[in-house]
Amino acid sequence: MIGVGARKTHGFGSGWGAALLVAALAVVIALSPPAQAADGVAKGDSHLAFAARIAGDQMRTRVVIDFESEPSYSVHYLDDPARVIIDLPETIFGFDDDALEPRGLFRAIRYGAMGPGRSRMVLSAVGPVELEMMTVEPREDGRGHRLVFDAVATSDRRFAELVSQQDWQPTGSTAQGDEVVDTNGPTGRKPFTIVLDPGHGGIDTGARGQAGTEEKDVTLAFAKAIAAELATFENIRVVLTREDDRFIPLAGRVRIARQHEADLMMSVHADSIRLPDIRGATVYTLSDKASDRMAAELARQENSVDELAGVAATEETADVADILMDLTRRETQVFSIGLARSVLDSLRGEIRLINNAHRFAGFSVLRAHDVPSLLVELGYLSNRQDERLLNDPAWRQQTARLLAKAIQHFREQIYTAAKDL
Numbered sequence: 001m002i003g004v005g006a007r008k009t010h011g012f013g014s015g016w017g018a019a020l021l022v023a024a025l026a027v028v029i030a031l032s033p034p035a036q037a038a039d040g041v042a043k044g045d046s047h048l049a050f051a052a053r054i055a056g057d058q059m060r061t062r063v064v065i066d067f068e069s070e071p072s073y074s075v076h077y078l079d080d081p082a083r084v085i086i087d088l089p090e091t092i093f094g095f096d097d098d099a100l101e102p103r104g105l106f107r108a109i110r111y112g113a114m115g116p117g118r119s120r121m122v123l124s125a126v127g128p129v130e131l132e133m134m135t136v137e138p139r140e141d142g143r144g145h146r147l148v149f150d151a152v153a154t155s156d157r158r159f160a161e162l163v164s165q166q167d168w169q170p171t172g173s174t175a176q177g178d179e180v181v182d183t184n185g186p187t188g189r190k191p192f193t194i195v196l197d198p199g200h201g202g203i204d205t206g207a208r209g210q211a212g213t214e215e216k217d218v219t220l221a222f223a224k225a226i227a228a229e230l231a232t233f234e235n236i237r238v239v240l241t242r243e244d245d246r247f248i249p250l251a252g253r254v255r256i257a258r259q260h261e262a263d264l265m266m267s268v269h270a271d272s273i274r275l276p277d278i279r280g281a282t283v284y285t286l287s288d289k290a291s292d293r294m295a296a297e298l299a300r301q302e303n304s305v306d307e308l309a310g311v312a313a314t315e316e317t318a319d320v321a322d323i324l325m326d327l328t329r330r331e332t333q334v335f336s337i338g339l340a341r342s343v344l345d346s347l348r349g350e351i352r353l354i355n356n357a358h359r360f361a362g363f364s365v366l367r368a369h370d371v372p373s374l375l376v377e378l379g380y381l382s383n384r385q386d387e388r389l390l391n392d393p394a395w396r397q398q399t400a401r402l403l404a405k406a407i408q409h410f411r412e413q414i415y416t417a418a419k420d421l
Ligand SMILES: [Zn+2]
Pocket: 199, 200, 206, 207, 215, 269, 270, 271, 302
């Protein structure tokens, strides 16, 4: 316990750390039997935070901190790198060190004393975030209050707004986010942004062909080839979820699409299935109900990669039931289906497709409710001929060109439709 407290207050390097540590120990010891904790505010007018937890993934992360007494708070955002600052009255952080083990949207969490009467939490984020909900409410068991906040992944643009709109200067720092990212370019129109997502990576190798080909290498090579083809079109911005051999959790991939306000996301795969004769490309869009057993099985397989890589399972987020989000989702689905058709029109007659080449299933990586998304299975590593093609640079370039053309066609359709409105 002593070591834990010392490490926590160390973060801000103030002399108050040591003083508070002594106070913290005194209070923690004094309050350790819960029955004695009923008097609310801890000694010396400090607030005692006696428990904390964190849950969620890179799309939404919830933090809960239990206080003996009702705390006031204020929230600020800092850029470069993205951080959320929560200022609190003098607080003794009496919970275990590992209670706020970084996860989801936060890669580091520090907390400690800031000076007389003030404490601070600094949450370093993996990318742009916004606190969508923050509240202090009485705990159900009547023991104190609970500070709860939900961080959600947001876009670079929105985060820059949050930083610049706040009337606040961090003490002793000149690093203010006055460098607002202008993605509009000289024309004032945001470039059409495509997030290409090479499936798997790092410890998650994906499928393996009979000749030893690993899916993660195939997907990266194709994503880079598609990006190179797309670069020939004007006013298009391409973002890859990974450019090297690394593991990214599924929610992290969706988060990147949101960060860049993607107009569409294309996840690239080359899986294997139990039937070695099945070959050809398939295009998948998101659906709660799978179109067939093969699609259901593939989605199950794809959705389990986080588990294989040791990422804690995500609990269902409450926003699924949100009606507004549902409307956006339906509209996005229509766009996704349009995109799938455009891709299949472009591939048909040029490369081999499987029967019923547009299929549906509940792929986690397609769950951005506001980004038209699809998953392309280029072929199956479980089939020898497909494996050979997937390793053939000429076939790769031809297919990449067709996919880039399909994306460009889809973009033109959207712009035409928007002009007609
Ligand atoms: Zn895959």
